[in-house]
Amino acid sequence: MRKVLIAVASLLASTSPALADTVVIRAGSVLRDAASEPSGPATITVTDGKIVSVVPGSPAAPTGAREVDLSGKTVVPGLIDLHVHLTGDPGTDYRNEAVEPDEWGVVVGAKNALLTLRAGFTTVRDAGSAQYSGFSLRRGTAEGLIPGPRIVAAGPALSIVGGHGDTTGFREDVHSVLDQGYTCTGPVECAEKVRKASRAGADVIKITSTGGVLSQQGRGLEGHFSQAELESIMTTAHSLGLKVMAHAHGARGIESTVLAGVDTIEHGTFADEAALKAMKAKGTYMVPTLMALEGVRARLGKGVYTPTVEVKGRQAVEAAGKQVQRSKQLGVPVAFGTDAGVFEHGRNGEEFALLVKNGLTNREALASATTVAAKALGMEGELGQIAPGFSADLIAVDANPLVDIRTLEKVRWVMERGRIAP
Known part of the structure; x- marks a missing residue:
């Protein structure tokens, strides 16, 4: 015994x-x-x-x-970066989308996760990836299998058919093969796609409210969704406990998205007084991503971009930084985000000097990447x-x-x- x-x-x-x-x-x-x-x-x-x-x-x-x-x-x-694309690198030919498998994005993402972590960014919000690549990276860093930051992942962005975030620049038969199923038309279908993203594992809903600089759609940088579609997306996401981040450049597109109840505006390049007053009234955060436009600036006129992208890139670069100045003047909270992937990962910290150049104090710039960003995530009791x-x-x-x-x-x-x- x-x-x-x-x-x-x-x-x-x-x-x-x-x-x-x-x-x-x-x-x-x-x-x-x-x-x-x-x-x-x-x-x-x-x-x-x-x-x-x-x-x-x-x-x-x-x-x-x-x-x-x-x-x-x-x-x-x-530090917290609220807008990165870990699975992508700058200057990639858009046609690679038809060649490279989604699994390659996880390989690229693992490389970039380590670069981002070593740059001091311990939390990032991944603002768009293939269906499961961002979620796989999220799990890998959480479980310590790969070194990298805490990842708040959106997965594929919701967009209109043919808009920024949809597959564009190919023949229609190629579009149909590459389509990940996150375009929507009308309030009912848009609500369905939010629920689909939630089911797939999204931590946040990413939408492309306006045209974008680097996509092949050539109809400018203004609004995409109808007001009814925007309201459906916000209501559905919030009912599921999910915040919504909106890629938005044009002023009227920003304003309509804010009035529908979005949580953060990403880029906000052409935000005017009316758009920013709406943001102030709604408590919406501005995530200006100034480094993204530095990445675009460095590649303009060098044969990297198609003529469609060159036109939009020059428009955006000319306006860069004004949204920070106007946000501060009108009391709109500025939260830190870079759009890393449009420029080289690991350079995220260069955004601080750009924020200061455009009107923030050193203290405000640091807060944007710590306490303000944590609050924008709803994680102010844990981070920052x-x-x-x-x-x-x-x-x-x-x-x-x-x-x-x-x-x-x-x-x-x-x-x-x-x-x-x-």
Whole structure:
């Protein structure tokens, strides 16, 4: 009997929970959030992916804890990019869509997820991908199978037939083969496609409310959906607990989308006073993606784009940045997003200097990628701050970003959900 009891005890010991994984970070300075000032030397304790404490000085570490020496660095909350396309790279010929399988997008996405993480972005909103590639990446980074940020994934965007987001530029028989089934006409069909996206696993609904710069449709950058269709999309998504992000360039397209109840406007390139007043009244966030137009600017006139895209690209580049200036003047919240994929992944941090160039303070720019972005996601109790109970999403930089915003372009160390980036 004694041998049996010993064997049982041994088995129970082998199956009992492992000791908590604790990491102690010795920081030269900690900037807890964008509204704070940097501290002096401080110690951040992380257990099982959550921040447990942030205390001054260098107290003794718990037994068995790993220690990280960042005594020469400023530790800042992990950054959030609300608009990326992990499965794509810039300058790709649109005809590749008819050649490359969706699985290739996961390979490209894994590469770009690591680049994005190393750039300091611990959470991203993937703003459009093939049916399951973005969702596969989301699972891979969540389970730690591939290094990358937390991914809030939209999957395929909803669009009108022949509009931005639909397959365009091919013969009709090719369109029918490439179509992923997310175009809609009329309120009933648009509601159905929102439900389809929800069923497939979308965390957020992405719609293309207006024409787009890089698609082959040549009818400008104004509104696409009818008001009834927009209202159907918003009502259905919100009833399912999903936020809606809208690609929108033209002013009237922005205004109609906002009046229908959208949560964030992506790009907002030609937003005028009427559109921005509607955004202010509705509490809609502006996600300006200025780096996207820098990516377009670098490729104009070089034979990269078709003539259709060249025309729209020049129009958009000329207006770049004005939406940030006007948003600040009218009190519209600006949240950080880059449209990485239109330019090279890993350069996301260059958006900060563009935001400052166009009127935000360093503090406002940092907030746009931390507390403001977290609120836009509905995750303000989990992300955007260094505080007990928050996810251990942390980065280390050489200087105080409130003084030198460009220090965020060269992130030296990253932790995402308690995992140190390779």
